[in-house]
Amino acid sequence: MGRVTERRRVLRIRDGAVSERPDTLVAEEPMEIRLNGRPLAITMRTPGDDFALAAGFLVSEGVLGAAEELRNIVYCAGATQDGSNTYNVVDVSTAPGVVLPDITLERNVYTTSSCGLCGKASLDAVRTTARWPVDDGPGPLRLTPELLAELPERLRASQRVFDRTGGLHAAALFSEDGELLDIREDVGRHNAVDKLVGRALQSGRLPLARTVLLVSGRASFELAQKAVMAGIPVLAAVSAPSSLAVDLAAETGLTLVGFLRGASMNVYAGEHRIAVGAEARRAAR
Numbered sequence: 001m002g003r004v005t006e007r008r009r010v011l012r013i014r015d016g017a018v019s020e021r022p023d024t025l026v027a028e029e030p031m032e033i034r035l036n037g038r039p040l041a042i043t044m045r046t047p048g049d050d051f052a053l054a055a056g057f058l059v060s061e062g063v064l065g066a067a068e069e070l071r072n073i074v075y076c077a078g079a080t081q082d083g084s085n086t087y088n089v090v091d092v093s094t095a096p097g098v099v100l101p102d103i104t105l106e107r108n109v110y111t112t113s114s115c116g117l118c119g120k121a122s123l124d125a126v127r128t129t130a131r132w133p134v135d136d137g138p139g140p141l142r143l144t145p146e147l148l149a150e151l152p153e154r155l156r157a158s159q160r161v162f163d164r165t166g167g168l169h170a171a172a173l174f175s176e177d178g179e180l181l182d183i184r185e186d187v188g189r190h191n192a193v194d195k196l197v198g199r200a201l202q203s204g205r206l207p208l209a210r211t212v213l214l215v216s217g218r219a220s221f222e223l224a225q226k227a228v229m230a231g232i233p234v235l236a237a238v239s240a241p242s243s244l245a246v247d248l249a250a251e252t253g254l255t256l257v258g259f260l261r262g263a264s265m266n267v268y269a270g271e272h273r274i275a276v277g278a279e280a281r282r283a284a285r
Contacts, residue, residue: 003027003047003087026168028187033057034076034091035100046168046186047087049195050075053186054090056198059206060226062129063100067204071095126248132231134253137209141233142275143255147178149263151214152238158183159216171196173232174212181211189215190222197230207231214238219258224248234273236260241268 010023026046033041033054045053051073058064076089094100155172158180171192172183184195193215200206212234213227219237221244227235228248235249236257246268249256255270267274 003029026187029088032089034089035063036093037091043188043191045188045191049184049199050087050090052184052195052198052202053191054092054198055201056194056196056226056230058092059197059201060194060222060229062131062229063094063098064201065131065206067202069095069098070201126225126228126252130228130252132207132209134228134231134233135207135209136233136273141176141210141273143176143212143234143273144275145263145265148212148236148257148260148265148274150178151212151236152260154178154180155183155214155216159185168192170216172214173200173208174214176210176212189217190220190226193223193226197226200230209233212236214260218242219245219256221245221248224254224256228252228254234270236265 004027005024006027007022008025009020012019012021028044029047030042031045031047031050031053032039033043035058041057043053043057054073055064055070064070071093073090073092075085075087076091077085151172151174154174155170158172159168159170168185168187169189169192170183170185171189173181173196175181182196182199184192184199186192186195193213196213197206197208200208208230211232213232214236215223216238218239219235219241221242223237224235224241224245225248233253234255234257238260239258241249241256241258246256248254249269253270255273256268257265257274258268259266
């Protein structure tokens with residue numbers, strides 16, 4: 001829709017020299033998500049991949065888990081008084097027989113680009129609504145620190161909009177061999193993850209076993225929750241995790257890596273998936 005970025009005139013000051021010039025900014029607009037015609041949530045997002053964003057959000061809420069459970073997603077016309085379509089309201093229709101969890105019907109959520117679903121969930125809620133265990137699939141999943149260290153640069157090289165604006169978060173999905181499977185950008189890091197997961201749902205690829213989710217900022221509880229709900233076994237972040245994210249990872253079997261910068265990283269949970277030598281493990285003890 002051509003609304004990912006916008007141009008604004010700025011006063012630029014560089015070493016005492018003053019000039020006026022246009023600057024490219026990342027767009028941020030509200031999007032209302034409706035479930036079977038009923039308002040459910042409003043999120044601030046970067047326009048684009050809106051249907052995937054809505055689908056991924058509903059995966060994290062435990063509503064959807066397979067492509068056949070999704071009937072369709074449409075933009076709602078007539079969202080304004082004059083009847084025009086703002087492309088900021090989407091309605092998700094589920095297939096007949098899909099059971100809607102009570103938590104989605106009892107609340108109306110406002111999410112922001114920075115905090116995700118602030119304070120909404122508990123560890124118990126995630127455990128009881130997750131459809132799949134955080135599992136490796138056939139055979140154990142083992143990742144070397146060297147492979148993990150290469151992923152942030154691969155993510156950064158694929159951030160097209162960030163190069164123009166400097167104002168977007170990114171979430172990337174990698175295979176166990178380090179192959180980039182998908183990458184999405186958004187003003188909210190939790191939206192970027194929802195877009196990834198939603199695209200996987202639409203193409204029938206859930207659960208995302210034997211994959212690595214890499215996020216460009218910190219690892220919050222919401223991001224760990226979304227990884228668990230999508231069946232992703234490894235979450236890595238270039239910045240710090242929150243204490244609740246670590247607790248959730250430890251209780252669900254998620255491997256959580258933080259401060260992934262160059263050859264350095266901290267493994268906060270699920271260290272059994274990190275392939276370090278026996279000598280290194282003994283030294284760590």
